[in-house]
Amino acid sequence: MAEESEELYAAAQVLLDPETGSFTSEVSELLEYVGSALLVMDRVTLEPRWRGHGLASVLASEAIHRLMVGCRAVACSPGITDLGGRHPMDRSEWDRVNAKIAKGWERIGFRLYRDNTYLLSPTSQDLEEQRGVLRGQLVELGSAWRRASSTLP
Template identity: 75%
Template structure:
């Protein structure tokens, strides 16, 4: 997985961590380490022109990775061991969160 972008209406609901967890589970067979460099990739909207807001959003993205078990290696590179239990422990909680989001969306769409 090289890059993931959520359309603006889907951002801020915790979906990135849910989707990342599921993708990692499916792609990690045979991996010895999983690396990521979290941060903003979609700069086309020009929405984040203030440096403090840019830093805040990047920190929030990094926190999402840390919640999955990624640990800072150096600079902006985070590593996750496939043998770590953090990812599996978070998977159930993230799936529950996704179910709650779905239920909330269905209720609001009705």
């Protein structure tokens, strides 16, 4: 699994019992039983010009909603995975950007579990409430974009 994705491997190490492949008893106690699958949000990538507008949270929320059927948990390890050709960052900038990414995942309802592995229960009321809020923000963003586009020569 490590050769597929370091993030996927790290999440598995924290959440799954290596002998059984099932959730650890500690993780099982945190989650309502609604399925047995684990959905790992390994990467969410936006083109640079679309970043910073709140799109990642709303798109991730919609993807989770469509993919979570049969899942007992959704996991992620928020942070920068690809600089996309950008210049190297100093440590304070790296930490600032990673904190901003984590905050976006928390908006959806993810909570830090352990070792930068965040968990979300598909039964979380936060997930459904935030989905509605994020959809509203997407509508506002689309309206603002249309207004700005209509004023261009």
